[in-house]
Structure formats: structure tokens, C-alpha cells
Amino acid sequence: MADAKRPNQLLRNLNAKVAAIPMVATALVVFVGCTIWTIVHSFTKSKLLPKTDFVGLDQYERLWKTNKWLISIENLAIYGICSLVLSICIGFFLATLLDQKIRFENTIRTIILYPFALSFVVTGLTWQWILNPDFGVQKIVRSLGWESFAFDPLYNQDIVIYGILIAAIWQGSGLIMVIMLAGLRGIDQEIWKAARVDGIPKWKTYIFIVIPMMRPVFVTALVLITAGIVKVYDLVVAQTNGGPGIASEVPAKYVIESMFKNQNLGQAFAASTMMLVTVLIILVPYAYLEYGGKRRAK
């Protein structure tokens, strides 16, 4: 034992370390490095090329005075809140329907989930067509006799964001349903039996017993939806390209246009940093609850 050489700490697991280089590089260089780089450069007056002339919070001041950005934020808020509430409600509702030991469960699940396999571009273009006032839903309702019916979200500044919302819910609610259904199936069947012996009606069992038990599933769904909301870009580009006018602009699109079209890197960096802040506001409490909380409990 005594003459066995103690292996060098760095060389221990050398193969594993070598194998992990791509992961370490991605984590450090891209996720940490690039993020910091962008945050730092959001305090500069970079235009066409990144520079290091620091101008403090100038970019942010300009950002919050830009009409297009304010509309983007407003859209994101409306879209975000609606899609959060609707996705969770619809997803849970559909999951409870599928949980009733129904026939054709697989078929219906397949139907509800297939839009999730499609890209946002395909989704956006499809709904652009369905919502086309001259050929789509509006025309059909009118041809049924309701002449004054107006539903042209993609051409009406006031409701355009809801047109995008319809497409987004169609595309994404299947995912939430599948997550919720997995959560429901994870509930101990004996809980249901106990509730029946106690004489508790089904809807009450869902509300007072099952939903509280599914808290982690709801949190997961919430985090996933939020991360998706902030990233929303392709859907808008395909469905409205920000129009009519700038009525359906979103922050992600603002960033990319400042970056590659308007040659205003400083604005792009400031705007993307704001997006990051939004995500952190959601993610930090979640991470605290999920990881910090666990450590305290056990």
C-alpha cells in the first residue's frame, strides 16, 4: 500500500475530462463567456462593429424611449400572460379529459400533439392563411349570413397579437397536455380510491387533492412556457413579420433587426440583456425553490 504512488489529481479520470471538453467549452465560452460579452458591450456605443467606448446606461435609456421596443414589450407581456394562462389551463383541461379512461386515447393524444412537431414557420404560415380575411375564417362566417362579422387579426393592429397567440396555443398546448398527463398518471391510484371512499366528488378531488400534488409539474410547465415565450421570433416573422406596421413586434425580433439590419449593435445588446433579465426574474426563484428548497428539506 505504502509504495503505491498517489496518482496526480489532475490526471485522475483523464479520459473523462478530455471527453467533457466540449461540454466545458460550451458552458464556459458560449453560455457564460458570450453572455458576459454581450452584457458588457451593452454599455458601449457599438454601432456597425462592437466597440469598447463605454457610455454607461445610454443604450438602455434610448431603448426605453424607442416606440418599437415599447410595443415589443407590451406585445410580449400580453402574449406571455395569455399564453401562460391559456396553455396551462387548456393543457391541464385536456389532460384531465384524456385521464378519464376514454377510448381512442392514443389517437386523440396524437392529434393534439402533432402541431408540436411542426416548426414555428410552418405554424405561422398556416395560420396566416386560415386567418386571411379574404379567404379564411372571416369570409366563411360572412358567407354564412353574418355580413358584418370581422375577424382579421393579422390586419388589425389592435388584435394582431391575439392572432399570433391562437397559432402559438395550437402549436404548443399539446406539449403542456403531455406533461400534465404524465403528472396525472404519476398520482398514486390509491389516493383516488381513498377519495372515493371519503365520498369526495371527482372535480373536488382534482381541485383540492390532485392539483396541489402536481405543484412540481405545474412549475415545470410554467418554466418551459416562459422560456418559450421570451424566445418567440420565427412565429412572428412568418405570420406577420411584425406587421401591420410595427404592431406585432417582439423583443427577440427587435434584437435581431438591430443587430443585422439596422447596424445598431449597442441597441441589440441592451435589448437582449433586457430579455435575459426577464428570464432571470422567472428562473432565479424557480431555481431557488427547486434546488435551495430541497437542500433545506432534506
Next chain:
Amino acid sequence: MTSTSSVSIKHLDLSFGAVEVLKDLNLEIANGEFLVLLGASGCGKSTLLNCIAGLLDVTGGQIHIKGENVTWAEPSERGIGMVFQSYALYPQMSVEGNLSFGLKNAKLPKDEIKKRVQRAAEVLQMEDLLKRKPAALSGGQRQRVAIGRALVRDVDVFLFDEPLSNLDAKLRADLRVEIKRLHQQLHNTMIYVTHDQVEAMTLADRIAIMKDGLIQQLASPSEIYNKPANKYVADFIGSPSMNFFLGAVNTDGAPTFETAGQTIPLTGYEFVSSPAAGNAWMGIRPEHIVVGEAAEASDFKIDTSVEIVEPMGSDTVVWCEVMGERIRIRIDGQSSVEPGDTLRIGFDAARLSLFEKTTESRI
């Protein structure tokens, strides 16, 4: 007819599609009786309990509880309380919430609910746990809360579905005594499903041993142990399990059992009906085989050589080959026996069990 029975099951059938789980099952359970449904997994014992609770729809037959036909009644209307293996406590509610949720839902007056919760907590000695959440309780405490939830329903029939299976051995023994004490205190009818024969033997007034959806024997623990109705029951009850010899009953003169060239006198054996000749199994429990001086005084004795010795402390299990069968003998833990020793063993005809060879039922 049903007035003396607490629970009465008549011609009960249950099938899932083509699979028959319970077949024409009849069972009368008396008021205040502690009945244990015992069997290996898949024998239909839990299914039967779920039928009694109303958690499964039966395919045929009737279930009466307290003289009322409840075959089509909802579980909550049957006057039963149920305790589950996984406890099935509502995790987001305090112990008090768990106990009172069903009562609140039944719109009972507040002070009545309070009274019942208080009483259940007293009976189960968990007054100081009422404000806690299930996650903050130990397994044993959780199961007590689950029992409490059945208790507050103020019902006559308690159903237990393997309530102790999730607990470790020590806790299981403690709670077993607790359930027995509860039964002696409350005198409720209790139907208890388990696969553990120790639980069954210690708790039951009567045991129903089930196999393939049929009740093999319904009798008191001592009768099941001493006079098993068939070879399956004989083999299932007792640990280590019974030794069996295949041979034939001879009724020329005094009845005897013949196997491997040996003749075992059956004088003293209580035949179910008059003895008939024919092929049969002879069973003898390891603890009913005696050695030493006692063997000399037995109806039948034989020499054997010890193969394996398993000391267990309180007693020792000795393996040896007798009449062509490898058998187990349970002897005192203090006796010193070594492999290779020659051992004189013996047993009495009164201790034997005989089963017809093909039907395997007791003769």
C-alpha cells in the same frame, strides 16, 4: 338471514374481459369479526376487497353490508372505511385536514367533526400530530393517520388492503399489535388483506385462504394450521413449510400409509370421512417431527442422517433425507446436531395431514 352477518357476499363474479378473477364467491362475515383474506399475489384477495368497498364494479352476484344490498352503491354510501397499503394520505393537508376532509364534504356539523377527529386522535394516540403534514410523519405514524381516516367515518366495517406491507419488520410487528388492540376496543367488523401469514395467524378470528379467485379454506387460524383443507393450504401456511410424501393409504385392517417401503400406522389420525384406500400425499410439519426420547415414544420412528443444519437461535432447522424425500425438521435451538450425525426421528399419526393424490383435498 343476513341480520347476524355484517358483510355478506353472494355468488360474486368478477371478470376483466375474458379473465375471470373471482368465480361464484360466497362469504358471510359476522358482526365484529376479524376476517383475514390471505393468499399469494394475484389470488384475487385485493380484488375482492375492492369489490366490497365498491371501488370495482362486480360482474355478477351481490354484496350486502349490514343487511343492505349495496351492490350498486357508491363506496362512500356503503358504511365502510378503508386503509391502503400506500397510506394514500392527502399530502397537502395536515393530519387534521386528512381526517376531516371527507366529513366536511358530507356537510357534517363543525362540532361533530371536531368531536370525531378528537376521538380518533385519542384512540390512535396521535393528538400531538394533528397539525403536521404527512411528509413530516414516519411510516408508522402515516399508517395510523390512514386508520384514523377510516375511524372518523364512524362505520361498522373496516377494510385493510395490505396496510403494513410498506413498513419495516419491527414497525410492522408494533402496528400489528396496535390493530389488534383497536379491534378489541372497537369491536368493528374488519376485513384485512395480506400475503403475510404471520399477520393472518395473529390477527384473524377466521382466515380465508384464496387461490385463483377461489376461497380454498375459511376457518380459524388453528384449524387452518392443524387441519388444512388441501395440500395448497398446507403448503402455504407454516414456515418452514410442511414435508410431503407421496404414497398410498392401505385400509386392509387398521389404516396405514405406505411409502418407500415403510408402513406408517394411521391409528389416531382423524379421517374426514371413513378411510378409503388409494394414492395420497402425507404431510407432516417440521415442528411436529420429534427427535431423541420423544421419538422413541412416537407412533412411527426411523433413523436418518443429518445433511444440513441451520441454527436460527430459538430453534434449529435440520435437513435430512427420509423415505426418499428431503425433509425439514425443526428442533430445539440448544440441541447440538452436526451434519453426518445419525438422528432418530418420529411423529404421531394425530399430527399428520393426508390429501388425496389428484384432488389434493384432505381425507
Next chain:
Amino acid sequence: MQNKYNLEGPQGTKPRKRLSGTNIMLYGTLLVVAFYYLLPLYVMVTTSLKGMPEIRAGNIFDLPVDITFEPWVKAWSTACTGLNCDGLSRGFWNSVSILVPSVALSIAIASVNGYALANWKFKGSEVFFTILIFGAFIPYQVMLYPIVILLREVGLMGSLWGLVVVHTIFGMPILTLLFRNYFTSLPDELFKAARVDGAGFWGIYFQVMLPMSLPIFVVAMIIQVTGIWNDFLFGVIYTKPDIYPMTVQLNNIVNSVQGVKEYNVNMAATLLTGLVPLIIYFASGKLFVRGIAAGAVKG
């Protein structure tokens, strides 16, 4: 059921109405739901099979009267993007040539990462993994530009391989998580036995872990193929017009401002682009669900 035993009163199965109110509501709702989710697919298919006069005259829900496959042919081979007029075929082959190396590389790297994290933990490995998972939630926009600079430095900007690297990087969090969880769930004894037998890092990976992990590789492939095929953002930023992937090409065809809008061609093009993920989805069934459940619930 006849009364075999002369029992009185209720017996046997509780009679239930097949068409109870609850059931009508339940199946009615499901029917409406299924209708809503299927509608766009129906509209896409029917529109793509109609001629333009028929589209202008009728409404989008009508079944096609004269079925024509011309829109499909046009979408595939001659539709114009504003830059060129060789249809989606170019985008399709671009996407294929992006897809194959991206899927292979990202899965190879992530599976080794996951294996190292599950079985060969070293000091700091969990920290890097946590950063990686949190990185999945950072909006891409924050990292877009610095990556442009990095790619330019190594000479991959605007090239197919640059995009492959980007897909590998951004696929890494979910895939690493997937593989790590899978390898962690394999019995530890297996790994220990292989080590006692003298196998090393790569030996165990190739001879013990890989042969047992076919299902999880299929799940990873489903995730990556649909994800990369559906990508738009990275394609438009990190490549040049002549190697644009299919989604970008599609958007350029449909939203090009020149000429008369040909809705039937647009829908045919949209369907063509959606076809690959749809085929994967319908062919993989439960594995697809398992993929998203693995990514979502455990994440």
C-alpha cells in the same frame, strides 16, 4: 344477465347508460378539440390541391373539386424566393446536408458528456452541468453576436459547418441531460463489474453502455432531427442565401412581396417543409412523447 341464483334486488354490474350526460359532454368536447387541432392540417392539404381560380371562388374549408398536384410540383422545383426560382428543392437538400452532420455530431458529443457525468464524475463536473442546463434558458439573442465573432475567427461563419457547430452547442443541454439521466438509471453494478474486469473509459462506453442504449439514441435522434429541421433563427443568421435551410427558404417563398400570391403553392411548400417532422412524429409515436417528457419533466 339471468338470475342464476334467485337473488333479489340489485346484482351484478351496475347498469350504466352508454349515452350518459357526462359521456356526451366528454366525447363531445374531445371531438371539438380534435377538430380544432386537425383543422389547419386539413386546410393545408386541401388548399395545396386546388387551382388558384377555385381558391378565389370558394372558401378554405371546401374540399377541392379538381384535384391538381401542380402546386406541389411548383413549390418543389420552380417557386421563387426573390433571389432564385428553383423552388424548395434547394432548401430541402441544404437542410439534409445540415441535418446529417449536426445530428451525428451533437448526439456523439452529448452521449459521451452524459456518460462522463453519470459514471465518471470529476471535480467540477456537476458545476459545468448546472451551467449547461441554465444555459438552455438563456435567450439565444444574448449569445448570437459573440458567436458570429467566434465563427468568423475560426473561418466557419456563413458555412455549413459553422451552423453544424451552432446546432451542436445549443442541442447540448437537453441531450446531455437526456443521456446523463439515462446512464444514471442503468444499474451501477454493471459499470462496476466492467471496471473490475479492467475496462476503461472508452471501453465501457463502446462495449457496455452503447449496446444497451439504443432506445435513448433513437429518442435523441427524434429530438434533434425535428429540432434542427425546424430551426429558422440559426439558419438565417449563420448561413448564406445559397445554403439557407428549408424553413428559411419557405418563409422567403411565401412572404416574398413580388408577384401574385399563389396560396396553393404556398400551402404545398408549407406542407413539404412540415413533412419530415410529421413523418418522424407519426412513425415514432410513443418515443416522441418519451423524448419530450424526458426533456420536460426531468428538466
